[in-house]
Amino acid sequence: MxxxxxxxxxxxxxxxxxxxxxxxxxxxxxxxxxxxxxxxxxxxxxxxxxxxxxxxxxxxxxxxxxGHAKALLRDRFTTLQASHAVGLSGSGRLHDLFLRWEAMSPGEYARKGDGLRIFWGWFDSPFGLALVMGTEKGICGLAFAAETGAEPAMADMRARWPQAEFLEDPAALRPLAEAAFAQKGETALHMIGAPLQIKVWEALLRIPSGHVSTYSELAQAIGSPRAVRAVGTAVGRNPVSWLIPCHRALRKSGALGGYHWGLPVKRAMLAYEAARDEDNPAQDARAAG
Incomplete structure (x- = not known):
């Protein structure tokens, strides 16, 4: 390290x-x-x-x-159905960071990464040690090890694409990682997931920084209002936490729900965004645009 x-x-x-x-x-x-x-x-x-x-x-x-999560749900709930849709080939904005998005085809996903070269490296982040993975098309994985530990985080990410070739190359990923954590510049995402997962992750991108939504609202936004449990699973399987903001998804009650990399990380992310957005209201307006 x-x-x-x-x-x-x-x-x-x-x-x-x-x-x-x-x-x-x-x-x-x-x-x-x-x-x-x-x-x-x-x-x-x-x-x-x-x-x-x-x-x-x-x-x-x-x-x-x-009580902050409940306050967010009361005061900063985002109705996704009324949000401007973000196409898979379009772009979303996270503060001053532009995300270029490209998703794998269902056939490519079914091959579990066979023939895919994935580069990886460990980087500094606002939420502790972070594992960044990427292909030549962009970041495909982002894990936070502060609560889980480095080895479990690595094993978790590698298991998502078991047939891929993994190569340690932090130099290749550094520009993307630095842009992602500084929230400035442009970075590309190469999303690797099943079709339902891709729809859920796309919906998550519509939630502006400093705002939240619910699992049931996400299910409605993707046209599957009865698939709340499946949506929750897809949120938890988001491979690019923080950039695809699964930490902004809450239960209807205002409870945080689960978080793949540990609830303290989720709470820290929500607090980090809320504090920064209050200090920079113009950024919040841009994020919603």
Whole structure:
């Protein structure tokens, strides 16, 4: 693991501990109190927060509260059927990041990656150590190892395309990975999934940053309103978490539901987006356009 990856894992670990403290009744802790609980000086804790999310720990606390998901569902629910459809050959916007999307044919998917060369590498991300995989057409896999561990994350991704040839080549993926995590520039996605999965992932792209939708709404958006369970499975099998924003899918009750890479990561992603979008309302308007 390189120095940047170790730093990212450390930063995410700090956020993870902050989540636990806040959940244990520390919602109203001052900066000094929260920093002391984490055995840090207030200045050091503030710097880590600013480096990670760009807002103060006090503001970030409100987005980590357990009721935040319900508030999102109440105030920032996105009706996908009324959203502008994003075609498979079209593009979606995530903040200032442009995504070019290309999906495998059903026949290619059925071959389980046979004849496909997939490059991989480990990278720094706002949510800890991240595994990025890609073909010559773009990113096809993105996994977060902070909660699961690096080896299980690698095994999980490789099992999705068992017949593919996997080659370690972080240099080839670095420009795409850096654009994805900085949320600036352009990156390409090479989506590898079954037809229903592709439809669900396409619908997820219509949810603007800082907003959420529900599994049942996703099912309606793809024309299969009774397939809520299948939709939930497809959301969980999204191979490009964060870029295809499965973390924005909630249960009708406002509960977070599951998350393939760990619920703390999902909560951190929602809080990260909410904090940034509140600080940059113009970005939120662009993301919805």
């Amino acid at each position: 390189n120095i940047e990856a170790r730093e990212s894992t450390y930063h995410y670990g700090v956020m993870r501990r902050a989540i636990e403290l806040i959940d244990d009744g520390g919602e109203d802790l001052t900066l000094e109190q929260l920093a002391a609980r984490m055995d840090m000086s207030a200045a050091h804790f503030q710097r880590l927060f600013s480096a990670w999310v760009g807002v103060s720990p006090k503001r970030y606390q409100q987005y980590l509260r357990l």
